[in-house]
Amino acid sequence: MPGFRTEPLIVSAVSGLLPEGERERRVALTSFQADTSRAQVPKREVVCYECGQVSEVPSAALSANCLHCHAHLNMANVEIRPGSRRLTVRTLGDVTVAAGTVLSNLSVVCRNMEVNGRVSGTFRCTGRLNFNVSTRVEGSISAGKLVVDKGAEVELVVGAVAEEADLYGQLKGRLQCKGLLHVYRGGGYEGICKAADVMVDPGGRYDEQSRF
Ligand SMILES: [Zn+2]
Incomplete structure (x- = not known):
């Protein structure tokens, strides 16, 4: 009768033991390394x-x-095209509203925004908010820099807060400007304005209705 043997049977493939090299590689991958010389x-x-x-x-x-x-x-950067039904955009990238787009109740939070279509809503831009077309904005606006391009007429129902504003076109509505409001030749502003500094070039129009 053969003797009873109690030695455990170890099969490397199912025991969970990894080859030495692979084990070291995995330990290195999951270990914190305070080696600042690495790129x-x-x-x-x-x-x-x-x-x-x-x-x-x-x-x-x-x-x-x-x-x-x-x-x-x-x-990611976002483009809003004609026919788009997307009403909420949240990105740290830039937003472009394509020409021909008509949307109301749009809510945008982004870095820079380029408005080439007639959109209304609430816009919060940490960078530059550029209106290239005429539109009426029902919601509030905040921007690092608010720009109204030549030929555009923008009407603000609620108003805007900006670090600075450059008006090559027309802006109408309440505006709070923490820095310089610059009205260029051919540009115009009409509304209740609170600006740290106002500069109106010859040929520009600045019509402040009353103070805050
Ligand atoms: Zn957070």
Whole structure:
């Protein structure tokens, strides 16, 4: 009768044991390394459009999550075309409204916005908000720089807050400008204005109805 043997049978393929090299590679991948001599991924700072706090994200990323409120942050550029039914845009990238687009109740939060179509709504741009066509905006506007191009007439129902404003065309409505409001030749402003500084070029029109 053969003797009873108690040695465990070990088969490397099913035991979970990894070859030495592979195990070291995986440990290295999941370990924190404070080696600053390694090349760093280029990063950029973004301001979360939900909580307003700054997060550092890889420059090349098309989306990320806010480190503070964990909101999903879209970084892609968005184009709104004629026939579009999209009414809400949230991105850290730029938004372009194509010529021929007609939309009301549009809600946009973005970096730069280029308006070539007749859109109305609420626009919040950390960068430049550029109106190239005439339109009437029912919602509020905030922008780093508000620009009304030559030939465009923009009417603000609620009003706008901007760091600075350049008017080559006409702007009508309440405006709060933290810096310079510059009315260029052929441009015009009419409304209730609170600006740190106002500059009106010859050939420009500035008609302040009353103070805040
Ligand atoms: Zn956030």
